[in-house]
Amino acid sequence: MIRVENLTKYYNQLCAVDQINFDIQKGEILGLLGPNGAGKTTTLRMLTGYLQPSSGSISIKGLSIDKHVLEIKKLLGYLPESAPLYHDMLVFDYLKYVAAIREINSAQQLPRIRQLADLCGINEVMSKPIGELSKGYKQRVGLAHAMMNDPEVLIFDEPTSGLDPNQIVEIRKIIKEIGREKTIVLSTHILSEAEATCDRIVIINQGKIVADGSTENLKHSLSSKNMIHLCLQNADFKSVETTFSALDGVESVTKVRETDSEIDVGVTCRSDSDLRPDVYRKIKETDWILLDFHQETQTLENIFRELTKES
Amino acid sequence: MRQVAHIFRKEFSAYFVSPIAYIVISIFLFVTGWFFFSTFFLFNQANLRTFYTLLPVVFAFVIPAITMRLISEELNIGSDEILLTMPVTHGDVILGKFFASLALIIAMLIPTLAYPLTVSFMGQLDWGPVAGGYIGAVFLGAAFSGVGLFASALTRNQIIAFIIGLSICFTLTLIDKMLFFLPQSLLGFFSYLGADFHFQNIAKGIIDSRDILYFVSVCFVGLFGAHFTLHQRH
Numbered sequence: 001m002i003r004v005e006n007l008t009k010y011y012n013q014l015c016a017v018d019q020i021n022f023d024i025q026k027g028e029i030l031g032l033l034g035p036n037g038a039g040k041t042t043t044l045r046m047l048t049g050y051l052q053p054s055s056g057s058i059s060i061k062g063l064s065i066d067k068h069v070l071e072i073k074k075l076l077g078y079l080p081e082s083a084p085l086y087h088d089m090l091v092f093d094y095l096k097y098v099a100a101i102r103e104i105n106s107a108q109q110l111p112r113i114r115q116l117a118d119l120c121g122i123n124e125v126m127s128k129p130i131g132e133l134s135k136g137y138k139q140r141v142g143l144a145h146a147m148m149n150d151p152e153v154l155i156f157d158e159p160t161s162g163l164d165p166n167q168i169v170e171i172r173k174i175i176k177e178i179g180r181e182k183t184i185v186l187s188t189h190i191l192s193e194a195e196a197t198c199d200r201i202v203i204i205n206q207g208k209i210v211a212d213g214s215t216e217n218l219k220h221s222l223s224s225k226n227m228i229h230l231c232l233q234n235a236d237f238k239s240v241e242t243t244f245s246a247l248d249g250v251e252s253v254t255k256v257r258e259t260d261s262e263i264d265v266g267v268t269c270r271s272d273s274d275l276r277p278d279v280y281r282k283i284k285e286t287d288w289i290l291l292d293f294h295q296e297t298q299t300l301e302n303i304f305r306e307l308t309k310e311s
Numbered sequence: 312m313r314q315v316a317h318i319f320r321k322e323f324s325a326y327f328v329s330p331i332a333y334i335v336i337s338i339f340l341f342v343t344g345w346f347f348f349s350t351f352f353l354f355n356q357a358n359l360r361t362f363y364t365l366l367p368v369v370f371a372f373v374i375p376a377i378t379m380r381l382i383s384e385e386l387n388i389g390s391d392e393i394l395l396t397m398p399v400t401h402g403d404v405i406l407g408k409f410f411a412s413l414a415l416i417i418a419m420l421i422p423t424l425a426y427p428l429t430v431s432f433m434g435q436l437d438w439g440p441v442a443g444g445y446i447g448a449v450f451l452g453a454a455f456s457g458v459g460l461f462a463s464a465l466t467r468n469q470i471i472a473f474i475i476g477l478s479i480c481f482t483l484t485l486i487d488k489m490l491f492f493l494p495q496s497l498l499g500f501f502s503y504l505g506a507d508f509h510f511q512n513i514a515k516g517i518i519d520s521r522d523i524l525y526f527v528s529v530c531f532v533g534l535f536g537a538h539f540t541l542h543q544r545h
Binding site for chain 2: 045048049050051070073074076078082083084085086087088091097098100101103142145193211249
């Protein structure tokens, strides 16, 4: 559906997006994840034809964006970050204007606007100026704008930024709902959101792709280590270290935190074996008091932090 | 071309949704009306000479105020991102906005038809120069709109857009009045650049293709500059 090859964008000297490649299948919901300034928005803007790439190519449904930009714009619906809409237009007038530009014939304009108003829940603000709407409603009007011509590909730039938790859930629900038939690309820096809505995640950092795959795959492929977390009383680090280092499969023992009475220890071990029974048996032999004992699995959060931390 | 019409309709109605159109039209009518009629009875001549002498200077102030928001507001709130990701070209956007401002200028000129009507009751009015003057005013308005649109594409700040537009229009209006310190050889060239010079030719009732060509070229250069600037941003 969408193919991106060696896409690069320079802003003067600054390289915002650096040689990225990915393919998006029809019907997929792809999450573009990355810290602030990673190049997410720039990538999406290039996909929509708003920005011109410095080099590289984008093709959507086999149409190259350099040659068929108007045809591609007809296939796309785009919601920019924070939905920049005309403040002094009424919501209804605005949607009517969009319908006209999207070349929806005048008999179908009104039913289509009603349908979208129901889907996005904006019926009660139709006769208000956009400038007076709250952020959540503005975002929904933006969503209605993006879906006006029932496009095959939808591109959302941080669709839930600045919304309250209820609105976030609602917008996600709408995205999930339309994602059953459409191809969706969305960017976010909220991991739980990507996990909840996307089939596939591409993590980018400093303009480069650092990970690409489904959420499960990402967790699996990147978690080669497990960490067992212990909180002990009546123990000193030295003896704890010697006790656990003797176990087969333990790679290192680190002190996380130490107070007068307690000590927090992290035992890093290879993920192919479960060492929890052995660790417990070792503790039983001593007179340490066990306050906390859990194994940390790699969450998307950890993977993200690992991949995008400043090197 | 259909897209140009949609954008034109939206921009033109936007003028009347906000108070801009009403303010600009009232100021325009007040200034021209005051200066025209305050000296009209002193001269005791049934023509619109004073009105037309004044018009280029007033336009140089008023038209940049009309065009200043057209592109810079989009850049400022970021709505250009929404507009340009719909199936429209840069050219559609610029033409639509240009025609909207030209239509507002025409709407602004229509009430001034009351001046020649009033004058025609008081004396023998020669309608030829009056018609020429109005045709010239539309061309002058188109040229200044092109310039104003270019200024508006340069910046996201409407006030800066206004000042840039005003400076260019004002220079074009007054350039042929400031030629006395230039060498003889450059005189012809610089007086050709003067908008007022060409406008006064038409306002005498002589519609010369050179004058029309001048206004069309200024307008085209402005629109082309706006198109180029907008294109460069992306």
